[in-house]
Amino acid sequence: MERRYVKALALAVALAVAAAVAVPAATQGAGEPPRDASALLRAVVDNLRGGPLWGTYTFVVERPGRTAEYVMEVVTDGDERGLIRIVAPPREAGQAFLMDGNDLWLYNARLGRSLRLPPSGRSNAFLGSDVSYNDMVGRDLETDYTAAFAPPGAAERDGAGVDIVLELTPRPGAPTPYGRALVGVEEARLIPRWVDYYDQRGQVVKRLTLAEYLEAGDWRVPTHMVVEDATREGYRTVVRLTDVELDAAVPEACFALQALERGCR
Amino acid sequence: MTEAAPALPPAPAAPLVRLAWRNLWRHRQRTILLLAVVAYVTFLTIFYWSFVDGYGESVVESYARYIVAPVRIAADAWYEDPDPEHHLPDQPLLSMLADVPGVRGASARIHFPALLQSAYVTQGAEVVGVDPAGERRLSRIPDKVAEGRWLEGPGEVVLGQEVARRIDARVGEHVVLSAGALAGPQAMGLQVVGIARTGVAAVDQTAVIVHLEDARRLTGVPTATTIALDVARGTEAAVAERVQALLPAGVTARGVWDLVGPIKADVEANQAFAHVLALVVYAFAALAVTSTVFVSVMERTRELGVIAALGVTPRRLGLLVTLEAFFTCALGWLGGLALGYAAAWALATYNILGPLFAAISASMPTAGLSEEVYGAVRTAYVAYSGMVIAAAVVMSALVPGRRAARLRPAAAMRAE
């Protein structure tokens, strides 16, 4: 009883703070874009991740001539940590992934064992889809890249809903194989509409398109994401986020190794 | 003949020698044929050994300068299990080693396994972290960067040509290395500054070379896994022994010959195989020399009969025949030596054999052949070829010499 009260109070405070922040942001947005590209990127990544949340991802992996569907539960602190546990199809059910900064752990029910993966695994494809681990969890866009405002016409996309394009350049020594990334931002809500990853020869290799934002208080999160492999015709993955619990209380136990096997709810 | 005759009857040894010598030039065709056989056999022997030894030396050389090092220092545990966890103890080994006579340079290296990732491909790799300046003195790889340049500082990587092709990375692009050793999982983006084309398949197909500092960050190794020493060719084992005295317990210095691994047996057995093959050729060569001497002596039965009739004892007659064979063979041998060593010198000076081996090299990376394969020039070849010729002379002189010694003048002069 008391705990629920505290929670409600926290929510109220959070809302008040959010409102206070939102007002100047909105007024500023009406005029010119925020001066600081890094600050903008931070806000954009916040809205990509949606803060601490629980939810269910449904992946539809499309390949020429076939599709596969995966369902998984996700819990994240909206920052560097996230736990993903697969519930369907039965073949993959029980597999779980834990991301904590550079650490990436895989639990396989068949092995009954957790494996620690090399950090470069974060940009590898997840479950044979076009989505990589760091598309779902973590702030790699912020930590691996420096942001600048892209010159007009830099993007290869139509501008619908996008007011600002951020150009991200890898920081020296950052473990990313990409040459740069462009992020299309809707200025009013500071949400990313799309992210294009380029290889080092100026070719788009991967496109993320984000839509159907769910908003709860200060938090926004896209519930529809399309990831396309731009190097291959017909390779794309449609991701839906459902049963979302935004701004949720996420216990520490979710990011301990034991959670891989047993979960934390 | 008329000139020679007066000197005959008293016949002390010296005139006999003179007679034998003169006889050579009277039977010019015969002499030239024998000369040619002997010279050719000598030439063949030297050429063959120059090739066989040169191959062996070239393999060791490419291990010293491309694949391993002239002398390597590492923990005993590391030799057993080359994992970064068996790194060298924290002692100022490098400064200590600089004063050892025979050590021209020393450079620390960290070897570690890693995943190498480009925008397109991820693959396992054996990475080596080096001190770019130290490596220049030690290894030929810095001179063989075909595209871009050699390492200058941290944040850079040089790839073997085949590695770059397989992960589709070009100079100027970056790749990601991730490793998990003492420091836990670590990842780092590095810029490809150079692509090496050494012609040594083991290097071109596997080399991933980074700065020592980056290797330390990725592995957490505070020191190094190995120290490579630059020492003069041929002194490796001796210097390794000298260095050993200064090393702490559990750390061993090994010369290149102890580092070539399975190739050592290969090279040694190659030599053994070469000896077997050589024996067959020797036998054939000796046969050629023997039969030539034999026939040329036999055909002179009538002439020898005349000389015998002039009072030369059969024993001295046998000696005369043997001397003639000896002179011809000695001349042929000297000529063959000149030709053979000239050929060996050419093989040793110009990279004639390298292109020949280039094709083999790619399909046998462990053979460690570089683009440069030089012939060897060793004084032992004088002995090798000399032995073959000597054996042939002894064999051939035995039969015809005895035949001459048994000669009965009257019968011989009638012989055809």
Added chain:
Amino acid sequence: MWALAWRNVWRHKTRSLVAAGAVAAVVLFTLVFFGFVTATTNGMFELLTSESGHLQVIGARAREVQDFDARLIRDAQQVEAALLRELPAVRLRRVLEVPALISGETRARGALIVGVAQDEVLAQRFAQEHVAAGRLPSPGSWDEIALGAALARALQVELGDPVYVFAPGTEGWGAAAYTLVGLLAFPQTAYEIQAAYLSLEGAQELAAPSAVSRLEVHLVPERGVVTDAVIEDAKARAAAALGPAVRVETWREASPDTAAMLDLMDPAMAVFSLLIFVLAGLLVVNTIYLGLVERIREFGVIIAVGADRWRVMRMVLAESLVLVAAGTAVGLLTGGLLLVSWADGFRMPGLDEVLAEAGLPAVLYPAVTPAQVAVTVGFAVATALMAALWPAWVAGRLEPVEAMRHVA
């Protein structure tokens, strides 16, 4: 004429024996030499193609792209069925190669998972060549793995230990646990520290259901050996039957380095043959020529008593032919017997390992082609006759008196 030649041969018994012996030695030596050249070349061809197959069927884009799944042949079953309809009597090795992370209890390494399903004969040969301890994973097994011995050492695992494999971004399980059942030795250390072998089914479950990286086709000759012409023909048929969805390559196209090595054998052997032939030529020329020079005097006498030069030359020719024929026959006979005695294979004592390391076959099967026999005999006879005819020619040109005084 022949009777005279025969008598003359016997009159100069020792000389004849030496000359015929020289010819015999040359024929014998050359024959055995050729036998080993053929054996080595055939053996290397066998060895090289036993690793790679004579033909390889790979994904249509496998040569252009590097990423794992774009290189695959997806519908391996259909491709295989179509291939076997066209080339029914072949042995197949189906291979799926998956880049993966492999780990023991304490260590992890990047590795190449190789899933293999193969014909019984190929499996036996592979096991014989490469299994250092234990065995290969059983066909169809999902939980057995064999590792390169160097890889097992690096992972600190032993037979019976569990090994974990993680193949990210693939379409199968993506991760699996295996029991280590075998240690494999490969001549190339760089491969040995990478290689991990599963059954094909195991690898497909792990990374790419029903797909293969390549089909290796081993042709089985009806008789004799598989030649490049046979391989090219099979390639054309397979390519026509399989269509553009896959690519068919001969082993030469698949591993040009190896092919180049084999091609190098011929010029290398040619150089070596040349060196040997010069020696052999000198041997024959010297014995025959020097044996006849002395007889210039005799020929002078014969011409002086009224015979013409041609008659002398015919006589010498006949005499030499008898000698050379006898020598060649003896050489062929002994050489042939030697080769026949090695028909079951010739082993260099104690050198098996070395030969294997150098990519050479340990057991050689010396054999000669008719062409090589012809070259050998032709060479011996031609040099001998030339050496024999020269003195006769000289004798014919000399005045009889000169000839009778002639000294070589």
